[in-house]
Amino acid sequence: MSKEEKKKIFDVTLFKRLLQYIKPYRTVFVISLFCVVGLAIFGALRPYVLKDAIDVKIANKQYDGFVFYMLIMLALLVLEVVAQLLFIYYASWLGQSVVKDIRVKLFKHMLKFKMTYFDNSSVGVLITRAVTDMERIADIFGQGLFMIFSDLLKMVVVAGIMAIINVKLSLIVFATMPIIIIATKIFQKYMKRAFEDVRTEVSNLNSFVQERVTGMKILQLFTREDTEYKKFKAINERHKKGWLKTVWYNSIFFPVAEFVSSFTMATVVLVGGFSTVATIQGTTVGELISFTMFIPMLFRPLYQIANKFNTLQMGMVAADRVFKVLDTNSNIDDTGTIEANHFKGDIAFENVTFSYIKDEKVLKGISFDVNAGETVAIVGATGAGKSTIINLLNRFYDIDSGVIKIDGTDVKEMTLSSLRNQIAVVLQDVFLFADTILNNITLNNEYITEEDVITAAKAIGIHDFISTLPGGYHYNVKERGVMLSSGQRQLISFLRAYVTNPSILILDEATSSVDSYSEQLIQDATDTITKGRTSIVIAHRLATIQQADKIIVMDAGKIVEMGTHKSLLKKKDGYYKNLYEVQFLNAEIA
Numbered sequence: 323m324s325k326e327e328k329k330k331i332f333d334v335t336l337f338k339r340l341l342q343y344i345k346p347y348r349t350v351f352v353i354s355l356f357c358v359v360g361l362a363i364f365g366a367l368r369p370y371v372l373k374d375a376i377d378v379k380i381a382n383k384q385y386d387g388f389v390f391y392m393l394i395m396l397a398l399l400v401l402e403v404v405a406q407l408l409f410i411y412y413a414s415w416l417g418q419s420v421v422k423d424i425r426v427k428l429f430k431h432m433l434k435f436k437m438t439y440f441d442n443s444s445v446g447v448l449i450t451r452a453v454t455d456m457e458r459i460a461d462i463f464g465q466g467l468f469m470i471f472s473d474l475l476k477m478v479v480v481a482g483i484m485a486i487i488n489v490k491l492s493l494i495v496f497a498t499m500p501i502i503i504i505a506t507k508i509f510q511k512y513m514k515r516a517f518e519d520v521r522t523e524v525s526n527l528n529s530f531v532q533e534r535v536t537g538m539k540i541l542q543l544f545t546r547e548d549t550e551y552k553k554f555k556a557i558n559e560r561h562k563k564g565w566l567k568t569v570w571y572n573s574i575f576f577p578v579a580e581f582v583s584s585f586t587m588a589t590v591v592l593v594g595g596f597s598t599v600a601t602i603q604g605t606t607v608g609e610l611i612s613f614t615m616f617i618p619m620l621f622r623p624l625y626q627i628a629n630k631f632n633t634l635q636m637g638m639v640a641a642d643r644v645f646k647v648l649d650t651n652s653n654i655d656d657t658g659t660i661e662a663n664h665f666k667g668d669i670a671f672e673n674v675t676f677s678y679i680k681d682e683k684v685l686k687g688i689s690f691d692v693n694a695g696e697t698v699a700i701v702g703a704t705g706a707g708k709s710t711i712i713n714l715l716n717r718f719y720d721i722d723s724g725v726i727k728i729d730g731t732d733v734k735e736m737t738l739s740s741l742r743n744q745i746a747v748v749l750q751d752v753f754l755f756a757d758t759i760l761n762n763i764t765l766n767n768e769y770i771t772e773e774d775v776i777t778a779a780k781a782i783g784i785h786d787f788i789s790t791l792p793g794g795y796h797y798n799v800k801e802r803g804v805m806l807s808s809g810q811r812q813l814i815s816f817l818r819a820y821v822t823n824p825s826i827l828i829l830d831e832a833t834s835s836v837d838s839y840s841e842q843l844i845q846d847a848t849d850t851i852t853k854g855r856t857s858i859v860i861a862h863r864l865a866t867i868q869q870a871d872k873i874i875v876m877d878a879g880k881i882v883e884m885g886t887h888k889s890l891l892k893k894k895d896g897y898y899k900n901l902y903e904v905q906f907l908n909a910e911i912a
Contacts (some may be wrong), residue, residue: 340462340641343420350416357409358468362476364402369615370483371395376608409468417463421456424644428452431648437718438678439652445536450528451647455640462637469630473623480619488609490597491590495617498586502579502624509575513632516567521639523561530557572629579625587617654717654738662740665825666729667694667856669715674724676714684710686879687724692872697857699867701901702876708860712828715858716745728826746819747828752811754803759788760795762803763818770821778821782847784813812844820851827857864902873898 344351375391378384429452484492534541534550541550590613597604669692676685685707692698700708713719714726717733726733733741754762764770772795779785787810791797803811819827829848852859861867868887875883875890875898882897883890890898 336638336642336645339645340420340459340638343423344416346423347416347419350412350419354409354412354416354463354468355471357405357412358472358475360405361402361409361472362479364398364405365476365619366479366483366616368395368398368402369612369619370487371398372615373487373606373608373612376611377606378608381607409472410464413468414460414464417460420463421460424459425452425456428644428648431650434653434656435650436652436654436720437713439650441678445529445532447525447529448647449532450525451644454524454528455644458637458640459644460637461633462641466630466634466637470627470634473627473630477620477623480616484613484616484620487612488594488605491594491605491609491613494590494593495586495613495620498582498589499620499624501582502621505575505578505582506625506627509571510631512571513568514635516564516571517632517636518639520561520564520568521636523557523564526557527561530554576625579621583617583621583625586621587614590614590617654720655734656738658734658736658738658741660731660736660740662728662736662744665694665744665856667696667825668692668727668729669826669856669858670725670727670730671711672725672727674714674726675722676710676719677722678719683722684879685714685721688879688881689724690874690881690884692856692858694856695854696871697852697859697869698872698874699859699861699870700874700876701861701864701867701898705878706876707879708876709830712747712830712858712860715826715828716742716747743822744825745828746822746824746826747830748812748815748819749830752803752808752815754799754806754811754814756798756801758793758796758798759791759814762799762814763795763821765818767822775817775821779817782816782820782850783843784817784847787813787843809844813847816844816847816851820847825855827852827855829857829859829861864898875901 371391371394375388375395379388379391432448432452481492481496484495530553534554541547591610594605594610594613598607598610671688671690674685674688675683677683688707688711690698700711702708710719714721715733717738728736728741760772760775763775775795776785779788788794788797797805799805799811799814803814806814829852848859859867859870864887867873870887873883873885873887873890874881877897883893890896891902893899
């Protein structure tokens with residue numbers, strides 16, 4: 323962890339910011355505070371009542387009223403139990419409610435991030451922020467903040483009552499307290515470092531496991547199981563060592579604290595016992611017994627407060643990390659005011675430049691026009707900038723310079739939601755959620771009914787394929803659609819695009835990795851969904867785009883050629899012609 327993060331562990335500003343989330347739950351917060359006060363008072367009064375019962379009644383062999391003392395002790399015990407019950411419930415309820423609000427706010431904030439943020443961030447780390455770190459924040463209220471306040475209050479009340487009962491014995495107890503305080507501060511210092519290491523390794527562990535589980539097929543294809551297993555063992559070993567540090571520090575501190583507590587009690591019993599036996603007006607039996615109850619009440623919270631303070635620290639570190647994500651300004655500028663209800667489909671790129679990494683241009687002054695209703699194909703080698711064009715049209719990234727217009731209006735002047743609602747994209751790598759086919763198509767859009775989906779499926783010729791699946795449209799495709807072939811997933815993505823009735827359709831390598839049967843279905847679906855709407859097709863296989871109204875040829879972030887299939891083939895030593903001849907030759911050889 324950086325020095326800056328360490329400083330913020332006790333950052334009052336950060337703590338105040340966290341407490342802002344309590345405002346909607348003021349009543350529960352007040353109830354929890356009252357319970358904390360009750361726990362301190364009811365617990366401290368029981369030994370005091372017992373002292374009076376012994377000194378006033380038992381010592382003088384007066385049985386009248388003794389039962390009354392016992393009833394008072396019973397009542398205090400019941401009140402303490404009730405306060406404990408209410409405190410545990412309401413403090414935990416408050417913590418989970420605050421966490422729920424922060425988690426929802428965090429997820430909503432993340433939904434608006436630019437793709438650049440996710441390109442540069444580990445998915446495992448983000449999951450840790452949204453899940454594990456949130457639970458640490460909840461512990462601030464359930465086990466940290468209130469428990470520390472409760473222990474401190476109990477110590478103050480107990481110390482005050484002890485001083486009132488017997489000053490001499492109290493001084494003995496108070497004399498040993500600095501030893502516990504010093505030990506606690508040392509313990510807290512080392513535990514803070516250990517917990518920081520643990521939190522770092524938890525993030526590393528989450529990130530590693532998430533990435534390897536997602537890419538398991540690649541690991542097995544290239545037989546990297548043993549290598550990744552060894553890496554995982556190394557990370558897990560560091561995680562174990564981090565936790566063992568905390569165990570080691572605990573194993574040293576708590577026995578020392580218990581020894582000091584026991585030594586103090588033995589000294590009090592020794593001094594108080596001699597005083598009781600040797601002096602008529604010395605320490606009473608009731609005082610001695612009450613002190614044997616008071617000492618654990620005073621010492622145990624003192625050294626346990628270190629653990630609770632560490633819980634508070636872990637929560638504060640987690641809150642700092644979560645707030646850093648919340649404070650990240652990585653959103654696409656959504657200040658547009660125009661609601662794009664429907665596009666004619668005219669698209670214009672005017673001298674557009676763009677770079678994913680500063681000063682490393684991916685697009686270098688791109689300019690082209692697409693007329694409404696046209697099908698335009700973009701071809702070129704891998705890394706030429708083809709997919710970047712569609713990312714910019716959807717405003718997943720903001721351009722460095724130039725203008726992108728639809729129907730003559732700068733896309734920045736439109737609201738993001740209305741812009742993206744009018745553009746449908748079918749990607750090469752189709753992502754399906756672990757849900758039904760119907761929900762993967764509608765994405766739970768309440769305005770798209772099952773009847774709409776079935777009608778659209780029949781229109782593009784894939785209804786029969788879906789009907790053959792168990793449960794039809796309600797078939798669960800599992801995580802990432804693993805229950806379907808790549809061609810079937812592609813067909814589902816075509817239907818997902820078509821059912822939204824977009825003004826502009828983008829097909830990004832939509833047939834690059836499917837079998838011949840699926841490709842024919844996809845080609846038929848393509849002919850249907852591109853009819854009458856502006857379409858941009860990105861393809862490696864040039865045979866699929868020969869009928870395009872215009873073909874844009876790209877190389878190294880620039881447009882090198884533009885025209886129809888026939889006109890481009892007529893260019894002597896043309897870039898497109900060379901691409902086509904190479905593919906044609908390879909097909910003949912195959």
